Amino acid sequence: MDMVLGVAICDCGEKLGKIIDYNAVTEAMKGLKLPIQKISNLCLDAGIQDLKDFVKSNEIDKLVIGACTPKLIEFKLRQELTTIKEFEFVILREHVAWPHKSDPEKATKKAIILLKAAVAALNVKEKVERENYKVEQSAVIIGGGIAGIEAALDLASDVNVWIVERKEVLGGNLLNMGRIFPGDISIQEVIKEKVKKIKANSKITVKNNTEITDIIGKPGAYEVTITTQGVNSPETLKCGAIVVATGIEESNPSHLNLGYGKSPDIILQTDLGQMLRDNRVVVPSSNKKPEKVLMVNCVNSRDENNFYCSKICCTYSIHHAMELAEKGIETVISYMDIRAPYKYENIYRESRKQGVTFIRGKPQSIEVGPDNELLVSVENTLTNELYELKPDLIVLSSALVPSKGIEKLAEIAGLKTKPSHFISDLYSKTNTTQTTQRGIFIAGSAFTPMNIEDSISHAASAAVKTLKFLKEGTLTRDLLVPIIDEDLCNGCQTCAKTCQFNAISMIVKTKTDEEIVQKASVDPTKCKGCGTCSAVCPTGATQLKNYQRGVIFTKIETIMKSVKEDNWTDPVILALICEECGSCGVDIAGLSGFEYPANAFGIDVPCAGRVGVIDILKSFVEGADGVLVVQCPEQSCHYMFGSHNANLMVQFTKNILDEIGFDSARLLNVAIVSSEPDKFIKAIQKLNEIIKEIGPNPTKGG
Amino acid sequence: MKDMSITWTEKTKRRYLLNMIRKLAVKAPETIKIPEELKGFGTVVYDATKCIACGSCTRMCEDEAIVLNNIFDLNSLKNIPKDTNAKNRVLLAEFINKLKRKEPEKPVAVPEGLLGIGTVKLNLSRCIACKECIRICDYDALSMKPEWDLKEIMAEIQ
Numbered sequence: 001m002d003m004v005l006g007v008a009i010c011d012c013g014e015k016l017g018k019i020i021d022y023n024a025v026t027e028a029m030k031g032l033k034l035p036i037q038k039i040s041n042l043c044l045d046a047g048i049q050d051l052k053d054f055v056k057s058n059e060i061d062k063l064v065i066g067a068c069t070p071k072l073i074e075f076k077l078r079q080e081l082t083t084i085k086e087f088e089f090v091i092l093r094e095h096v097a098w099p100h101k102s103d104p105e106k107a108t109k110k111a112i113i114l115l116k117a118a119v120a121a122l123n124v125k126e127k128v129e130r131e132n133y134k135v136e137q138s139a140v141i142i143g144g145g146i147a148g149i150e151a152a153l154d155l156a157s158d159v160n161v162w163i164v165e166r167k168e169v170l171g172g173n174l175l176n177m178g179r180i181f182p183g184d185i186s187i188q189e190v191i192k193e194k195v196k197k198i199k200a201n202s203k204i205t206v207k208n209n210t211e212i213t214d215i216i217g218k219p220g221a222y223e224v225t226i227t228t229q230g231v232n233s234p235e236t237l238k239c240g241a242i243v244v245a246t247g248i249e250e251s252n253p254s255h256l257n258l259g260y261g262k263s264p265d266i267i268l269q270t271d272l273g274q275m276l277r278d279n280r281v282v283v284p285s286s287n288k289k290p291e292k293v294l295m296v297n298c299v300n301s302r303d304e305n306n307f308y309c310s311k312i313c314c315t316y317s318i319h320h321a322m323e324l325a326e327k328g329i330e331t332v333i334s335y336m337d338i339r340a341p342y343k344y345e346n347i348y349r350e351s352r353k354q355g356v357t358f359i360r361g362k363p364q365s366i367e368v369g370p371d372n373e374l375l376v377s378v379e380n381t382l383t384n385e386l387y388e389l390k391p392d393l394i395v396l397s398s399a400l401v402p403s404k405g406i407e408k409l410a411e412i413a414g415l416k417t418k419p420s421h422f423i424s425d426l427y428s429k430t431n432t433t434q435t436t437q438r439g440i441f442i443a444g445s446a447f448t449p450m451n452i453e454d455s456i457s458h459a460a461s462a463a464v465k466t467l468k469f470l471k472e473g474t475l476t477r478d479l480l481v482p483i484i485d486e487d488l489c490n491g492c493q494t495c496a497k498t499c500q501f502n503a504i505s506m507i508v509k510t511k512t513d514e515e516i517v518q519k520a521s522v523d524p525t526k527c528k529g530c531g532t533c534s535a536v537c538p539t540g541a542t543q544l545k546n547y548q549r550g551v552i553f554t555k556i557e558t559i560m561k562s563v564k565e566d567n568w569t570d571p572v573i574l575a576l577i578c579e580e581c582g583s584c585g586v587d588i589a590g591l592s593g594f595e596y597p598a599n600a601f602g603i604d605v606p607c608a609g610r611v612g613v614i615d616i617l618k619s620f621v622e623g624a625d626g627v628l629v630v631q632c633p634e635q636s637c638h639y640m641f642g643s644h645n646a647n648l649m650v651q652f653t654k655n656i657l658d659e660i661g662f663d664s665a666r667l668l669n670v671a672i673v674s675s676e677p678d679k680f681i682k683a684i685q686k687l688n689e690i691i692k693e694i695g696p697n698p699t700k701g702g
Numbered sequence: 703m704k705d706m707s708i709t710w711t712e713k714t715k716r717r718y719l720l721n722m723i724r725k726l727a728v729k730a731p732e733t734i735k736i737p738e739e740l741k742g743f744g745t746v747v748y749d750a751t752k753c754i755a756c757g758s759c760t761r762m763c764e765d766e767a768i769v770l771n772n773i774f775d776l777n778s779l780k781n782i783p784k785d786t787n788a789k790n791r792v793l794l795a796e797f798i799n800k801l802k803r804k805e806p807e808k809p810v811a812v813p814e815g816l817l818g819i820g821t822v823k824l825n826l827s828r829c830i831a832c833k834e835c836i837r838i839c840d841y842d843a844l845s846m847k848p849e850w851d852l853k854e855i856m857a858e859i860q
Contacts, residue, residue, distance in 0.1 A: 488789060490754075490788075494757075498818075537790060538756065538790055538791055539787050539791075549790075613819075614793045614797060618793075645815075648814075649816065652774075652816055655810035655812075656798065656810050660798055661803030661804035662803055699800060
């Protein structure tokens with residue numbers, strides 16, 4: 001049975017009618033012999049009722065919606081119009097009317113062309129299965145330090161929680177500390193209290209000596225495989241959300257010329273913390289109380305390896321120096337800059353009063369003499385004086401790095417890490433507890449080094465976000481996954497190796513009695529639907545459903561054909577736009593009232609990673625004068641690798657174009673986040689200038 | 703003449719053999735024929751027109767005699783077999799043919815990390831002619847010829 005396709009266009013309460021000539025649009029679309037109707041305010045109940053009547057009276061199965069951005073209306077339309085097999089959205093408001101309001105004639109033409117392309121593409125598209133599923137009302141917290149403990153206590157007010165801790169006790173780094181500063185509260189007492197609360201809470205289960213070995217599933221329904229030391233069979237925890245609270249550790253600076261490892265009397269701040277905790281500060285080699293201690297800050301950090309400042313070392317080294325002063329031990333702190341912000345500035349002042357000496361400058365060398373004596377030369381860069389010091393004990397404040405295994409965990413969970421190897425947040429600055437994976441949150445120092453206070457606040461924030469997510473109750477998911485044509489697949493593993501979600505595996509099949517072959521197979525529970533596999537597949541066997549080659553090519557062909565029929569005189573730019581930040585950025589450009597030339601026609605892709613070399617070349621073959629790939633910045637790609645792959649693809653295509661004498665300047669890619677519409681507009685303007693200079697596509701018409 | 707003594711860094715038997723040949727050589731070697739039935743010797747022949755740089759062969763090869771090379775020869779697309787199932791490669795050839803303003807002269811660089819495109823490079827001196835790469839290749843891009851180009855092999859290990 002043939003599917004009936006219909007077109008509904010919304011004029012946003014007649015507002016868009018002043019720019020786009022809706023009568024002309026309806027007239028132009030009549031040639032396609034499809035039911036078409038203008039509806040005012042598709043976002044309102046009355047509009048949706050009109051749409052329902054239109055769908056019912058024409059028995060429509062597939063619907064092209066020309067309205068505002070689907071980010072606003074798609075969810076509701078899909079909920080209300082359950083008989084519709086598939087939608088295709090043309091963003092008439094943000095992408096056509098508003099950015100071209102001074103050129104109504106071209107805006108109208110662009111609207112017609114995009115609608116025609118949408119109709120053609122929807123003809124090729126199939127129904128996408130949707131899955132509704134319940135969110136498991138439970139969370140797994142990875143790491144039982146202060147952040148994990150706090151997050152667990154907050155979450156357990158409502159849902160079941162597991163704490164998975166690698167060590168045999170809870171507490172993490174706090175177990176190595178003496179007192180909370182400023183003040184005299186014993187950290188060990190604090191931890192005891194917290195652990196007592198955890199044990200008393202029936203909703204919290206603690207898994208000690210346990211590590212995460214696998215995470216599968218989807219947001220709201222994860223399956224976390226854990227392996228406990230001494231237990232043979234791994235266990236699977238079903239949870240709705242995961243909180244990564246893996247924390248930090250002090251790095252080993254033995255590769256630096258600071259004598260660490262050469263003498264037992266050169267120790268780390270965490271070692272000193274343990275001594276202070278036990279109230280037994282001694283020089284390890286002699287077991288005697290030290291008289292003079294040298295602390296060296298910024299060890300192994302703020303250099304080319306760990307470019308960042310570990311943020312909390314200044315404060316705790318000063319605090320440790322003050323505790324030593326109480327014991328009558330003299331301390332010199334050698335530093336690059338003192339960064340003790342907010343109230344900790346007081347600690348810095350107080351410590352000077354108590355006789356802690358500060359030398360601005362890092363030791364050039366630390367020598368260990370034949371009798372284990374320590375010789376340090378350090379220049380005070382403020383006074384240009386050179387000091388020769390002979391401390392009894394040297395304490396290095398080494399860079400704080402993510403706990404061991406963070407990269408492996410990130411790989412298992414499909415999380416991004418920052419260049420510093422800390423877990424990356426989704427949107428830096430505004431939402432620091434949400435990772436790049438929905439349903440997985442970060443708490444505490446796994447995100448960035450934090451002191452106890454900040455860890456607790458960050459964990460509380462993560463707990464709130466986690467609860468908010470779990471309370472969504474049910475989630476809907478498109479089963480938008482690649483379809484593998486097994487006849488074409490040759491088992492080359494290119495897609496499997498490219499996929500960052502490990503969603504593609506190779507299965508062995510028997511070809512003949514003797515011969516066995518490998519074929520790619522997609523795990524829909526792991527696939528996120530970015531389509532990068534489709535872009536890299538050499539054979540074309542892997543095709544992302546509804547973004548398959550046929551759909552993209554149909555759009556390119558229809559746009560270029562309609563442009564020709566329309567006697568469009570301007571150069572034509574095809575913009576392959578990522579549906580995540582790319583499309584949002586273009587939305588915002590329209591929303592913000594920016595205007596740009598109307599000659600850029602958008603083709604949506606789920607992620608720029610879907611753009612392959614043949615998609616770009618196809619655009620030029622059909623006569624496009626310029627191609628613009630709009631993508632998210634690499635570090636904030638919603639599919640981890642897609643944007644990076646797009647960069648590689650564009651570079652490769654440019655290499656080809658250069659070699660065949662086709663001007664590669666016609667191909668441009670731009671990375672934007674949704675708040676950077678200006679970058680998109682500048683790219684369109686730049687591409688227009690380039691085309692103006694080098695002329696139209698030389699193969700046009702040929 | 704150079705010192706031909708064998709160093710201990712050259713661990714493989716094949717290297718040992720080649721160095722012995724070199725030691726014994728009184729004239730520059732040319733191509734030699736290898737009896738067809740003799741296992742362990744031969745020259746892998748690579749056809750870039752059929753290769754899709756899947757890397758299967760490089761994974762099979764334990765001797766690193768065949769490695770992926772991040773360059774792509776556009777001219778190899780000209781003779782792409784008609785019956786191949788590498789449909790995306792066929793389209794690439796078709797589009798390049800339509801767009802080209804001049805004949806490509808040199809291979810183009812494939813950015814590091816981009817999979818599914820490129821060529822393979824053979825290190826014949828490491829090859830032990832086990833034919834595993836030929837067996838795994840679904841595209842008949844590799845075949846074996848029963849001869850040894852000693853001149854080239856010697857040049858490789860110099």
